[in-house]
Amino acid sequence: MTSGDIPGLMAMAFHAVMDxxxxxxxxxGFADVRPAHGFVFQLLSHTRGSTAVEIAAHLGVTKQGATQLLAELETRGYVQRMPHPTDRRARLVSLTERGWACVAAVVAEWRAIEEGWVELVGREGLEGVEAALRVIVGAAGGRAVLRPLW
Structure with missing residues (x-):
């Protein structure tokens, strides 16, 4: 029988990683990036661009909230907005070179953190954790999306 602590421990580990x-x-050189930005970067790094409406839905915020966040990211040089190829009313948002550099830095840091965990629990232990989490995420279906919990 489990203690019931695993979901909380997973959340605590995630927060420790993000900090x-x-x-x-x-x-x-990315001191102006906030955790909310990472969820936008995560979405954009897996698409060929997204609209403000799609980003708002992903973040669980209003279109106005997403538009404000995107304006901030555009001003800081992380994203660019361009005309949508099929919808004249919409703008397509994509990562800039600086945005992609930030994503690459995050991925490198995640890998470094995982290597630190190998030292703590061993490669087999960490591979077991990863395998178990993949099963858990797979069982959650479409609800297992990396987005903020606001």
Missing amino acids: TVHERLAEQ
Whole structure:
């Protein structure tokens, strides 16, 4: 029987990772990136661009809230907005070179953190955790999406 602590421990581990990543990003010249931005970057890094409506739905915020966040990211040089190829009313948002550089830095930091975990629990232990989490995420179906919990 389990203790019931696993979901909380998973959340705590995620927060610890994100705090560490943001500290390291600041050291690499990305001090203006906030956790909410990462959820936008995550979506855009897996698409050929998204609209403000799609980003709002992904974040669970209003279109106006997403538009404000995108304006901030555009001003900071992380995203660009361009005409949508099939919808004259919409604009397509994509990562800029700076945005992609930030994504690459995050991925590198995640890998470094995982290597640190190998030292703590061993490669087999970490591979077991990863395998178990993949099963859990797979069983959750479409509800298992990396987005903020606001």
